[in-house]
Amino acid sequence: xxxxxxxxxxxTPVEPEVLDSMLPYFSGExxxxxxxxxxxxxxRAAVESAREQVAALIGARAxxxxxxxxxxxxxxxAVFGVVGQAFLPVPSSNADSLLHIITTAIEHEAVMxxxxxxxxxxxxxxxxxxxxEGQIDLDELQRAVRPETVLITVMHANNELGTVQxxxxxxxxxxxxxxxxxxxxxxxxxxxxIDVNRLGVDLLSLxxxxxxxxxxxxxxxxxxxTRLRQLLYGGHHQRxxxxxxxxxxxxxxxxxxxxxxxxxxxxDARRVSTLRDKLEQGLLARVPHARVNGGTVSRAPNTTNxxxxxxxxxxxxxxxxxxxxxxxxxxxxxxGAVEPSHVLTAxxxxxxxxxxxLRFSLGRHTTEQEIDFALQVVPSAVEQLRExxxxxxxxxxxx
Ligand code: PLP
Numbered sequence: 428x429x430x431x432x433x434x435x436x437x438x439t440p441v442e443p444e445v446l447d448s449m450l451p452y453f454s455g456e457x458x459x460x461x462x463x464x465x466x467x468x469x470x471r472a473a474v475e476s477a478r479e480q481v482a483a484l485i486g487a488r489a490x491x492x493x494x495x496x497x498x499x500x501x502x503x504x505a506v507f508g509v510v511g512q513a514f515l516p517v518p519s520s521n522a523d524s525l526l527h528i529i530t531t532a533i534e535h536e537a538v539m540x541x542x543x544x545x546x547x548x549x550x551x552x553x554x555x556x557x558x559x560e561g562q563i564d565l566d567e568l569q570r571a572v573r574p575e576t577v578l579i580t581v582m583h584a585n586n587e588l589g590t591v592q593x594x595x596x597x598x599x600x601x602x603x604x605x606x607x608x609x610x611x612x613x614x615x616x617x618x619x620x621i622d623v624n625r626l627g628v629d630l631l632s633l634x635x636x637x638x639x640x641x642x643x644x645x646x647x648x649x650x651x652x653t654r655l656r657q658l659l660y661g662g663h664h665q666r667x668x669x670x671x672x673x674x675x676x677x678x679x680x681x682x683x684x685x686x687x688x689x690x691x692x693x694x695d696a697r698r699v700s701t702l703r704d705k706l707e708q709g710l711l712a713r714v715p716h717a718r719v720n721g722g723t724v725s726r727a728p729n730t731t732n733x734x735x736x737x738x739x740x741x742x743x744x745x746x747x748x749x750x751x752x753x754x755x756x757x758x759x760x761x762x763g764a765v766e767p768s769h770v771l772t773a774x775x776x777x778x779x780x781x782x783x784x785l786r787f788s789l790g791r792h793t794t795e796q797e798i799d800f801a802l803q804v805v806p807s808a809v810e811q812l813r814e815x816x817x818x819x820x821x822x823x824x825x826x
Pocket of ligand 1 (some may be wrong): 436437582583585614
């Protein structure tokens with residue numbers, strides 16, 4: 428069967444050039460980057476050159492990049508690291524309850540659940556609401572800041588909607604109020620230009636498998652001078668800050684993927700957004716009552732999220748999979764859960780509409796023919812499901 432993959436926000440294929448760059452480090456160049464002999468030093472050199480490639484993608488300096496096991500670890504390290512460091516100088520036993528962090532209601536679980544875990548241990552957390560487009564209100568952010576606020580963590584591009592937050596303005600507020608600013612850039616790195624200095628972020632998470640690198644490797648950018656408690660204790664790898672034998676092949680792959688992304692970012696964005704817009708406009712024209720979720724603000728170029736009232740997203744996803752089209756009802760990490768997407772409900776969608784929504788995320792390898800295929804199969808699958816739907820006649824009547 429002809430298979431079309433429109434789920435690049437879940438993960439991307441490793442680019443052949445990336446794979447080629449990694450292969451030697453599994454066998455011939457198998458040295459431990461912490462060893463002082465020649466094989467070790469060759470691995471070390473590869474790791475350091477990857478650090479430069481990653482830094483170049485986001486306008487950072489190489490020494491500000493720490494390799495991690497991916498976006499989840501980077502996010503946890505940033506959130507727990509800032510709060511953990513802020514605990515230290517305060518001797519009082521209930522000092523923890525004074526700390527405050529600000530985040531949003533539409534973060535990925537890696538940030539959201541980390542914040543919720545801190546909340547359980549006494550840290551105060553403000554979850555900023557967003558408007559219907561998935562953007563926070565900067566005045567509300569200003570009002571949420573307290574003297575005891577130690578961290579603002581706001582994602583860059585949302586994984587379900589693609590909506591991009593105004594990071595430069597958030598960064599300005601954080602700087603004025605002397606608060607650390609972390610962003611989860613897992614869905615934006617490699618898709619939209621990032622300059623950590625222009626955005627004013629102190630900490631930034633990224634993950635290789637979202638931009639044609641391997642799974643299980645990522646990075647945390649830590650601005651020089653940022654006080655951050657380490658998560659793991661062990662050997663002296665990465666200056667003792669993130670111990671554990673370095674995943675040399677993964678790091679090399681991440682570096683290569685970052686280099687390719689930097690070179691092709693502008694051209695990829697132009698091509699992919701044209702295809703995304705064609706898909707979006709085509710579906711709006713062909714499927715009665717379909718609407719775009721979060722479509723009127725700045726978005727990652729590859730993402731569109733649509734609601735098809737009167738159907739169950741999971742049923743549509745399965746129907747499309749049977750026809751050979753892969754997409755998603757929300758974050759890949761939460762698929763299988765019966766709860767509607769927390770992102771879609773947070774932007775104010777009623778649960779039944781959130782459940783009737785689907786995300787299509789395109790990538791570097793998406794072709795016009797694949798979009799034509801989607802435009803052919805999605806409308807007919809929606810129509811078939813609506814014929815069986817007890818709720819669709821009411822939906823249609825109401826509009
Ligand atoms: N943050 C966002 C916005 C994501 O989309 C994801 C993955 O879906 C993550 C964090 C987690 O990244 P990883 O899969 O590398 O742990």
